[in-house]
Structures are given as structure tokens and as C-alpha cells.
Amino acid sequence: MKAIILAGGLGTRLRSVTGEHPKPMADLLGRPLMEHIVQLLRENGFDEICCTLRYRAGEIMAHFGDGARFGVNMHYRIETLPLGTAGSVGGCRDFIGEEDVLVISGDAACDFPLARLMDEHRARRACVTAALCRESLPLRYGLAVTDGEGDIRAFIEKPDWPHVVTDLVNTGIYVLSPRAVAAIPAEGPCDFGKELFPLLLARGERLAGVTLEGYWCDIGTPQAYYRCCADALDGKLRLTPGEAFRIAQAPEEEEAPEEGCCLSCGCEDRARLMGALSELLLDMGASFDDGLRLEGKGYRLHTSPSAKSSALRIAVQSEDAEFARALCLSAKELAEALQL
Numbered sequence: 001m002k003a004i005i006l007a008g009g010l011g012t013r014l015r016s017v018t019g020e021h022p023k024p025m026a027d028l029l030g031r032p033l034m035e036h037i038v039q040l041l042r043e044n045g046f047d048e049i050c051c052t053l054r055y056r057a058g059e060i061m062a063h064f065g066d067g068a069r070f071g072v073n074m075h076y077r078i079e080t081l082p083l084g085t086a087g088s089v090g091g092c093r094d095f096i097g098e099e100d101v102l103v104i105s106g107d108a109a110c111d112f113p114l115a116r117l118m119d120e121h122r123a124r125r126a127c128v129t130a131a132l133c134r135e136s137l138p139l140r141y142g143l144a145v146t147d148g149e150g151d152i153r154a155f156i157e158k159p160d161w162p163h164v165v166t167d168l169v170n171t172g173i174y175v176l177s178p179r180a181v182a183a184i185p186a187e188g189p190c191d192f193g194k195e196l197f198p199l200l201l202a203r204g205e206r207l208a209g210v211t212l213e214g215y216w217c218d219i220g221t222p223q224a225y226y227r228c229c230a231d232a233l234d235g236k237l238r239l240t241p242g243e244a245f246r247i248a249q250a251p252e253e254e255e256a257p258e259e260g261c262c263l264s265c266g267c268e269d270r271a272r273l274m275g276a277l278s279e280l281l282l283d284m285g286a287s288f289d290d291g292l293r294l295e296g297k298g299y300r301l302h303t304s305p306s307a308k309s310s311a312l313r314i315a316v317q318s319e320d321a322e323f324a325r326a327l328c329l330s331a332k333e334l335a336e337a338l339q340l
Contacts, residue, residue: 002048002049002101004088005024007051008054008055014220022056024060029239035063040112042070047073081189099178109237111239127206130209138164143169183200264309265311265332267339
């Protein structure tokens with residue numbers, strides 16, 4: 001499948017972070033932001049990628065080359081004059097051909113399931129399909145108003161509170177059909193939201209909206225950039241860190257092997273669940289120096305938070321294997337019940 005990355009902007013507001021580097025090359029967990037985007041595209045089946053460039057195009061081309069080391073084929077189009085978001089895509093007609101194409105910004109971090117967006121586009125036979133996400137404070141974004149069928153009826157650009165009529169943010173990630181590409185003027189600048197989409201809506205074309213689960217953030221300002229970095233460190237944004245970043249991290253603790261039966265109980269808050277278990281086992285003589293340890297005649301029960309995942313690790317040692325498994329299952333059921 002084919003994708004276009006829009007990466008020609010100057011990124012003036014982010015200069016305090018990027019210096020003279022183009023915005024798509026801003027570092028995020030040890031890799032340029034655009035490298036994370038290329039990886040996301042490849043993981044979702046987009047292996048033919050065309051990148052539209054203008055500011056410091058050589059730096060981006062030198063980093064990605066032909067794309068072979070990233071598992072994709074990279075193509076480039078360099079603009080001498082700003083063509084706008086849709087105009088940039090229009091300049092890639094020879095790359096697009098007669099196929100549907102995904103368009104994504106080179107300066108927004110996300111981990112959306114982009115293959116699902118393409119599937120929805122084809123199933124709904126839309127002229128354009130836009131990736132939407134929900135945002136409780138949508139004032140700095142363009143919004144999309146959808147009807148009961150999920151079709152977009154209007155776009156609202158960065159409204160103030162009296163004009164907020166939806167929480168659906170237009171992320172600027174689109175799948176375009178060949179007829180949408182054909183509607184882009186052959187010359188001159190053209191913007192998706194201000195010109196192309198109103199034109200298509202006036203023609204009665206179907207513009208579909210798909211609300212995707214996952215993370216999305218436009219890093220256009222230093223505040224947004226640093227918030228995105230913190231979210232990536234917290235795991236809210238799923239990224240693969242660069243090698244240099246991984247080396248700088250503390251090594252993960254190894255899970256100590258346990259004999260007997262061992263089960264895992266998934267949970268959102270390991271510490272809170274351990275606190276609930278501690279209250280129950282306190283009067284039963286449990287020790288707290290290494291998770292929760294409870295010993296009785298012929299068994300030893302050990303419950304502790306997993307070092308590698310959001311889960312509790314429950315292990316029982318006993319000479320009676322059937323008893324060990326039954327006790328382990330009972331402990332897991334107790335932990336799961338305490339989360340209700």
C-alpha cells in the first residue's frame with residue numbers, strides 16, 4: 001500500500017527545540033519523529049512511501065535514503081514554493097497512480113491502527129476517509145462534525161468554546177481515493193480543510209470519519225513536544241526507542257523463577273491491588289519484605305507485582321501439584337475480585 005508523508009513545513013514555532021533541523025527530525029526517544037512514522041506505516045502494511053519536502057530536504061533524504069534499512073521504499077518530491085497540504089499531494093500524482101493513498105503529517109506523533117483506516121475507507125467506498133480522535137479540550141485543533149452514519153458534514157477550524165459542537169478532532173491523516181486526488185488543482189496551492197474538502201462536500205462526495213483508538217499529538221509547539229515526550233516515557237504513546245536511548249536506561253529486573261504453579265493476574269494499578277491483598281492477609285501472618293509471602297502446612301504462596309508488565313505474579317510451591325494449582329487459582333480469583 002502507498003502513503004505520503006507531508007514534511008515540508010518550516011516548523012518556526014518549534015525552533016527552540018529543533019534549532020535549524022526540520023521539524024520531522026525532532027528527537028523522540030532517541031529517533032527522529034518521522035522515523036517513528038515510517039515504522040508505524042511499515043507495521044500497518046504501507047511499504048511504498050513518498051515524502052514531500054521543502055525546508056532542509058537534504059537532511060531528511062540523507063537520513064532515510066531509499067528506505068531499505070527501514071523496510072520500505074522511499075520516494076521524494078521537493079517543492080520550490082509552498083503548495084499547501086492538498087497541493088503537496090497533487091504533486092505526487094505520478095507516485096499515486098490510480099490507487100487509494102494514505103496521507104499523514106511528518107510532525108505529528110501517533111500510534112493509530114492505520115490499516116484499519118484503509119479497511120474502513122474501502123468498505124465505505126468513500127471519496128476521502130479521515131482519522132478522527134476524541135479530545136476533551138479541542139480548542140487548538142480543527143474539528144469534524146459527523147452524522148449518525150459517521151460521514152463528515154462540516155469542518156470547524158480551531159473554534160473558541162461557544163463554537164465547540166463536537167469533541168472529534170481532525171488529525172490530518174486521510175485516505176484519498178483517485179477521484180479525490182483528481183479534484184486537486186494541477187497548479188498552485190491548495191489546502192485540504194479550506195479548499196478541497198468543501199469542494200468535495202459541495203459535489204455531494206462522501207467524506208467518511210473514523211474514530212481511531214490510540215495516541216495522536218501535533219508537536220507544533222514546545223509545550224506540545226515536551227508533553228508528547230513525557231507521554232512516550234509514560235507509555236501512553238507506543239514507540240520503539242532508539243538504540244542510544246535504550247542503552248541509557250536502567251536494565252530491567254529479571255523475574256525470579258518459581259517452582260510449582262505460577263499464574264499472572266492482569267491489573268491497571270499493581271500497587272493499589274497489592275494494598276487490598278495486604279489488608280486481607282495481614283492477620284494471617286503474611287510477610288511483606290518481598291511482596292506478600294504466606295506459608296502454611298505444605299505450601300508457600302508468594303504474590304508480587306510483575307517487574308515487566310501491569311500484572312501481579314502469583315506463585316505457589318507445594319509437593320502436591322494439584323493442591324498448588326488449586327491454591328494458585330484461588331489466589332488469582334481473589335485478586336481479580338478485589339478489582340471490581
